Amino acid sequence: MSAFVQAGLPQATLEPEVLNLLDQLGASVGDVSQAMSLPPACYTSPAWFEFEKRAVYDREWVATGHVGAIPDVGDYFTIEIVGEPLLVVRGKDDTVRVLSAVCRHRGHLLGEASGNARGFTCPFHGWSYDLEGNLTAAPEMEGTLPFAELRRTACLPVFRSEIWNGFIFVNFDGEAAPLAPRLKTLTGLLENHRMAELASIKPVEWASNKWNWKFMQENALEPYHTHYLHAGIHDFAPSSNVRFNDWDDADDGAIYREVEFTHIDGGFNIAGKALFPALPDLTDEERSRVVFAGVMPNLFLGAQADVVFYYVILPQAAGDITLRVGVLTSWDNLSLPTADLLLKGTIDGVAVFNEQDTEANIRTHKGLSSRVAPRTRWSPNEKTLAQINTWLIKRYKSYAATLGVYAEAAE
16 A cells, blocks of 8 residues: 555636636735735635645645544544545554545445444445555455455555544645744744543534635634624624734644633633643643644634634535534543533634624625625735735646746745
């Protein structure tokens, strides 16, 4: 079995609509003092979404989940990313791998939503694979292909993966630059949360969210809206207490901001207070803030005193995403007698904010479909939006260069 499969989507022929949008990106280049938003069709166009699947999701590190969800040998979960079904598995050697979830015989999907297994057997014709993806059985095939040949050619493909702070990422084309060196500052900022060592609850999946995947990151990362959309419930983390970072092309794996609370151990719920005991290695300063980070393109996290909550954003179409929402906390916190109640309160608290964001996101996505939808300048409190566009446009033009457009972007 080869080490990693390289399986990008077939290259796209750039449609006139996509070429037209590429020509309009120049106005979105630069910092918040000069740039403006992307053309509205970049959020609503099916053709642009197909372009993004190749320009971004094929070529970058894409989040799948957290190692805390698969702590033991044989633990696994399934996930589908832009149409590609995957098995994320902890093998017998304790290594986490991202395998194809597609049986090599007739294409039936393998595995349940999550579980623990010694291997995977296809219910269609009984072909079986071990935790590393090696074929272990192919019943009644000897008449056409000897098992030795099948074992050599019919193992489950293994996609290139990387783990950062416990989060598992996959790269489909196999050629992305390593992720961790592009997250140096954020890694230092979150060091004391020790996220790789935290326990993970089983993520909750929220399907059929009718807005574009980029807008999910934009809403989560800009503080401008919090004083208005979340008036009252967000006052313990006011937008006036935001600290932005300056953009660094050499450290561009994430866009993030810090918000100082009005009191120690703030939390995103009606009470505005952390429900679990604070994580043990945090300083008082770290317990008095939240770090909101978008590890582009599809992981958003909020690191506060007692938990880290995160969203894995799974685009389904230009105007449809599925969200997997998870919570990380210490193993000691999960052993508390009241852990189930505290977890419910934590998730319900995040859901209160999410419900308000959901309504705003849906209505904004509809507005961006208008024939007179705006292309706008930003507030200084939307500095992160200019940074998101800096990240995106670099990837858009890099891929377009491979197709013979914007050749200068490849330099």
